[in-house]
């Protein structure tokens with residue numbers, strides 16, 4: 001289960017991993033806290049349609065929250081809703097934003113990440129929790145968990161392109177996305193001919209690991 005604030009966050013953060021898990025037979029549920037109605041130049045219905053098309057692309061399920069884009073707070077209401085979702089779906093793995101108070105993240109991301117962490121920590125079966133890299137170059141993001149998504153890169157690009165209403169944003173540009181996906185290969189001391197060198201990666205902070 002992923003829990004992100006807006007309709008394109010999962011696609012930008014961890015869709016390679018989601019596509020990979022889906023191909024391995026995992027059930028994937030995309031939880032989106034708002035409908036992204038404050039995103040530039042677009043009505044909520046359009047963003048909902050884009051996210052739904054992206055989910056359909058890998059045959060994932062999608063759940064929208066009724067929280068207001070731009071005004072999400074770490075409220076008791078948000079934490080309770082997270083707890084209800086966790087109880088209902090019992091995910092083995094939960095993925096959310098990496099967004100601490102000291103990072104440069106969107107305020108909705110900070111609130112959602114905090115609520116997910118509280119709810120996941122309380123869950124009786126203790127799911128694995130990963131926090132995914134955001135769109136900005138955040139110096140406080142120090143990943144400790146990497147996924148080779150080379151085989152999923154084309155799928156990830158395809159679903160990001162489905163978010164046509166966001167096409168003008170800098171972080172939607174293909175060269176930017178390529179650089180982000182490639183840069184983590186520099187973390188591995190592989191010889192130059194190692195295929196991982198040329199690979200695409202997603203990076204996460206592993207917060208808690210299921211036993």
Ligand SMILES: [Zn+2]
Nearest residue numbers: 005006009106
């Ligand atoms: Zn967002």
